[in-house]
Amino acid sequence: MLIGVPKEIKNHEYRIGLSPAAVREYIANGHQVMVENNGGTAIGFTNEDYIQAGASIVETPDEIFAKAEMIVKVKEPQPNECKMLREGQILYTYLHLAPDPTQTKLLAEAGVTAIAYETVTDNRNGLPLLAPMSEVAGRMSIQAGAHHLEKAHGGSGTLLGGVPGVAPAEVLVIGGGVVGINAAKMAIGMGADVTILDRSLPRLRELDDIFAGRVKTIYSTVDAIDHYSKTADLVIGAVLIPGAAAPKLLTREHLKNMKPGSVVVDVAIDQGGCFETSKATTHQDPTYVVEDVVHYCVANMPGGVARTSTIALNNATLPYGIMLANKGIEAMRNNKNLLDGLNMHKGKITYKAVHDDLGQELALDYIDPLQALDL
Ligand SMILES: NC(=O)C1=CN([C@@H]2O[C@H](COP(=O)(O)OP(=O)(O)OC[C@H]3O[C@@H](n4cnc5c(N)ncnc54)[C@H](O)[C@@H]3O)[C@@H](O)[C@H]2O)C=CC1
Ligand SMILES: CC(=O)C(=O)O
Numbered sequence: 001m002l003i004g005v006p007k008e009i010k011n012h013e014y015r016i017g018l019s020p021a022a023v024r025e026y027i028a029n030g031h032q033v034m035v036e037n038n039g040g041t042a043i044g045f046t047n048e049d050y051i052q053a054g055a056s057i058v059e060t061p062d063e064i065f066a067k068a069e070m071i072v073k074v075k076e077p078q079p080n081e082c083k084m085l086r087e088g089q090i091l092y093t094y095l096h097l098a099p100d101p102t103q104t105k106l107l108a109e110a111g112v113t114a115i116a117y118e119t120v121t122d123n124r125n126g127l128p129l130l131a132p133m134s135e136v137a138g139r140m141s142i143q144a145g146a147h148h149l150e151k152a153h154g155g156s157g158t159l160l161g162g163v164p165g166v167a168p169a170e171v172l173v174i175g176g177g178v179v180g181i182n183a184a185k186m187a188i189g190m191g192a193d194v195t196i197l198d199r200s201l202p203r204l205r206e207l208d209d210i211f212a213g214r215v216k217t218i219y220s221t222v223d224a225i226d227h228y229s230k231t232a233d234l235v236i237g238a239v240l241i242p243g244a245a246a247p248k249l250l251t252r253e254h255l256k257n258m259k260p261g262s263v264v265v266d267v268a269i270d271q272g273g274c275f276e277t278s279k280a281t282t283h284q285d286p287t288y289v290v291e292d293v294v295h296y297c298v299a300n301m302p303g304g305v306a307r308t309s310t311i312a313l314n315n316a317t318l319p320y321g322i323m324l325a326n327k328g329i330e331a332m333r334n335n336k337n338l339l340d341g342l343n344m345h346k347g348k349i350t351y352k353a354v355h356d357d358l359g360q361e362l363a364l365d366y367i368d369p370l371q372a373l374d375l
């Protein structure tokens, strides 16, 4: 199969869909790979590295989108990229469709077969292609929070770990999945006082075992959010209902009761955000203030550490990508985990939670993903 890897064009997004090492694997499996000129240069993956791995370098994204049978990316296609996609072509990338009617409509018009990294599953109820970026974003959320708690960056002037004689900051993590546990690890490492809310009791039990008394685990209710947000210096939004728009758990009313200069980091912003007052921001201009609370809502946080993130992402996406390249869309017929990634095919929505959020608004039909393969 002919694989195309365009350069990412989102604000300060330096990740790339395939690393040179991943390209070598595709080539070893008998495929051809085109990489856009200087697609990885910003993170030290030069054209020469890609050529040595067996790829050809292509000058323009137009040529890649026109020729490739499968496009491998990182972030959701931007409107001008959506317009270059077509029926019969596979798009393999993060999509986050539920909060994004514009992209969903454009992908439907293109008729492309769109596989979303964030909904591919494994056999242990995990999301293996989301997990590595959630690890990165969870860890970064505490770095970002600590930075913005500094006075000069808009915060209250609070040090996460405190010092002997001064209490540490309170960190509230809402959602104890992959982002949540990684945030908690970093916050504990910096000496903060950490509380994790989740609505899964089995998950809270696991966290309790892992952290052995070093964090408070609390069942997530409106009451718990009311109570713990009041005293929190830093709140991390880390909930997920796979494929669906995030529930709004922290409201403007909560902010009014928080300490001025507190910081909220809404990692779930790529699914629309789990705070009422969240709106997506960029690495260039990451924060804004509402009710005296600093909001950090960068939708592509791992792009900030693009080299680490590209390697981590490729470790996870490679085996599924090779399956797709080897067998085309038929790869999904015998692999339920990969089929779970199918969000759109030939103008129809194939992922239930996306259809629940957008189907009516966009007048788009839902079709069972397995049946969709027969269209
Ligand atoms: N902004 C960015 O750059 C990035 C954003 N993300 C996003 O971060 C979010 C979290 O991802 P993961 O940790 O991988 O998901 P996950 O599925 O591992 O964890 C989500 C957790 O939220 C919990 N949850 C669901 N509803 C809840 C509620 N009402 N209260 C408390 N907990 C609740 C679930 O039980 C689960 O434990 C996703 O939206 C993901 O797309 C991930 C990576 C990068
Ligand atoms: C998951 C996601 O949104 C990202 O890595 O940018």
Ligand SMILES: [Mg+2]
Pocket (backbone or CB within 6 Å): 255, 256, 257, 258, 259, 260, 291, 292, 293
């Ligand atoms: Mg206030």
